[in-house]
Amino acid sequence: MSFHDVISRIQHMDARVVRTIMLLAIVIPLANPLPVPLVVTANPQALYDFIEGLPVDSVVLMSNETSAGWRPNLHGTTVAVFAHLMRRGIRVVFNSFTPEGTMHSEQAINDVAVPMGKVYGVDYVHLGYRAGGEGAVAESLRDFHATFTTDYNGTPVEELPLMEQVRTGADLALCVLTSTGGYAGGGWVRQLVEPYGVPLAVNVTGTMAPSHYPYLDAGQIIALMNDTKGGAEYETLIGRPGLSLSIMGAQTFSHLLILLLLAISNVAYLSRKRGDQK
Amino acid sequence: MNATIGVWLGAITTVMILSYLWGDNELFKFAEHVFVGLGAGHSITMAFGNIRDSAFKPLINQNRLLLIVPIILGLMLYARFNRKFSYLSRWGVAFMVGIGTGVLMRGLPSAQVLSQLRATMLPLTALDNIIIVLGTLGGITYFLFTIKGNKAVSVLSTFGIYAMMICFGVAFGGAVFQRTSQAAGAIMNVLKLFGR
Numbered sequence: 001m002s003f004h005d006v007i008s009r010i011q012h013m014d015a016r017v018v019r020t021i022m023l024l025a026i027v028i029p030l031a032n033p034l035p036v037p038l039v040v041t042a043n044p045q046a047l048y049d050f051i052e053g054l055p056v057d058s059v060v061l062m063s064n065e066t067s068a069g070w071r072p073n074l075h076g077t078t079v080a081v082f083a084h085l086m087r088r089g090i091r092v093v094f095n096s097f098t099p100e101g102t103m104h105s106e107q108a109i110n111d112v113a114v115p116m117g118k119v120y121g122v123d124y125v126h127l128g129y130r131a132g133g134e135g136a137v138a139e140s141l142r143d144f145h146a147t148f149t150t151d152y153n154g155t156p157v158e159e160l161p162l163m164e165q166v167r168t169g170a171d172l173a174l175c176v177l178t179s180t181g182g183y184a185g186g187g188w189v190r191q192l193v194e195p196y197g198v199p200l201a202v203n204v205t206g207t208m209a210p211s212h213y214p215y216l217d218a219g220q221i222i223a224l225m226n227d228t229k230g231g232a233e234y235e236t237l238i239g240r241p242g243l244s245l246s247i248m249g250a251q252t253f254s255h256l257l258i259l260l261l262l263a264i265s266n267v268a269y270l271s272r273k274r275g276d277q278k
Numbered sequence: 279m280n281a282t283i284g285v286w287l288g289a290i291t292t293v294m295i296l297s298y299l300w301g302d303n304e305l306f307k308f309a310e311h312v313f314v315g316l317g318a319g320h321s322i323t324m325a326f327g328n329i330r331d332s333a334f335k336p337l338i339n340q341n342r343l344l345l346i347v348p349i350i351l352g353l354m355l356y357a358r359f360n361r362k363f364s365y366l367s368r369w370g371v372a373f374m375v376g377i378g379t380g381v382l383m384r385g386l387p388s389a390q391v392l393s394q395l396r397a398t399m400l401p402l403t404a405l406d407n408i409i410i411v412l413g414t415l416g417g418i419t420y421f422l423f424t425i426k427g428n429k430a431v432s433v434l435s436t437f438g439i440y441a442m443m444i445c446f447g448v449a450f451g452g453a454v455f456q457r458t459s460q461a462a463g464a465i466m467n468v469l470k471l472f473g474r
Contacts, residue, residue, distance in 0.1 A: 019299040026462050030469055068317070072463020073456050099324035131328045135381045150331050190385030206452030206459070210445060217410070218397035220389065227452070228459045243463070250462040251455070258454060
C-alpha cells in the first residue's frame, strides 16, 4: 500500500472510528489511573497563599453560578477551596445566581463541611439562589439581608449567627466565583472588586479563561482557576485528591490523541494539496 | 439505597447520551428530552421559590408595600401574549433594561476602561510587556476602518491579526480541554457502577 493510499484511507475514515478511539483514550486512564506529573502553577498557588494568609474567622463568599453539565469542570476546585477554608477555620457563605448552582453548593457542603463536623449557621451558610443576574449580585453586596431574606432551607437569615457578621460586600475577606457563563468575572469585578475593594478569585471553564486574563493582568482578580487543571493543582496543594485529579489522566491521553490526529490530518491535507498541484 | 439508584440512573442516562457518538437514535432522544425536562422543571421551581421568598413573603409578612410595583411590572410582561394589551409588556422590559444598564454603568468605567488602560500602559522593558502593548494596539488598529493605505497602520494591523489568531487558538484549546473534562466526568458516572 502506497503512502497516498494510507493518506486517502485516513481521510475517508468513518468518524465513528475516531470517536471510539477518543472514547477509549478517556475510558482507559479513568478505569486504570496512571500517575500524571503535575506542576503547580502560579494561579492556584496564589489563591492557596492568599487563603493561608487570611485571619481565622474571616468570611469568604463562594458564589456558584454554574449549571449541571459543567460539574466535572469546576466542582473539583469548589470542593478543594472549600475544604482548605474549612480546615483553616475560615467561615464561608455560599450563594448562587443560577438555579442549578445551589445543587453544587449543597454537594460541596455534604462532601466537606458535614464530614468535618462543621456547624451550619456558624461555620458556613448556604443562602441559595436569587434571580436577577448582575443586578442581583449588586443588590446582594449592598445588603445581603435584604436580598437573601431566607437561606436555602427557608431559615430567616437573621437567625443565622454567621450572617450577623455579613451585611455588605465590605464584610468579605475574599470572594471565590465559580462561573460557567454570563457576566462571569467581569460582572463581579464591576460590582465587588471596584466598589468594595474585595479580592476576587475566579474558577471558570477552559473557553472562559482567556477572556479573564486581562482582569488578572490588571490585578483585578487575584487568581484564575482554569477548568480541571486549576482544580487538580489545588487538590495537589492541599493534599486532598478529588474529582479534578482523577480526570487529569484522561485529559493527558485524550489531548495526546488530539495532537496526533491534528498532525495526521495536516499531513494528509498537505499531501493531497501537493498531489493536486502535480 | 437512594445513592445506588442515583448511580444507576446516572450511568444509564450517560450511556444513552453517549450512544449519539454512533449515530442519532431513540435512546439518545429520550435521555435528551428527560434532561431538558428536568432542567426546565428545576428552573421553574427555583424561580417560583425566588419570587415567593423575595417578593410575596416580605410583602405579606413585613408589609413592604413597595414590592407591589415589581410584582405588577413582572405580571405585565405576560401581557405580550395578548395582542390588545401587548404594549404593557414594554413597561416591564423598559424597567429591566434601565436597571440593567444602570447597574452595569456603575462599575464599568473603572473596571473595564480605566483599570484595563492602566494595565496596558507598560514600560517596554520586557518581552511580555512588548507583546501586550503591541497586541493591544494591533488588535485595535485591525478594527480601524477609516485609515487605509498607511504602511504603519497596515503593519500594526497585521500584527493585530496574528495576535487575535493566537488568542482564538488558545480559546479553541480551552474548548477542547473543557469538553474532554465533561466527557471524562460523564464516563466516571458509568465507571462508578464498576467500583472505579
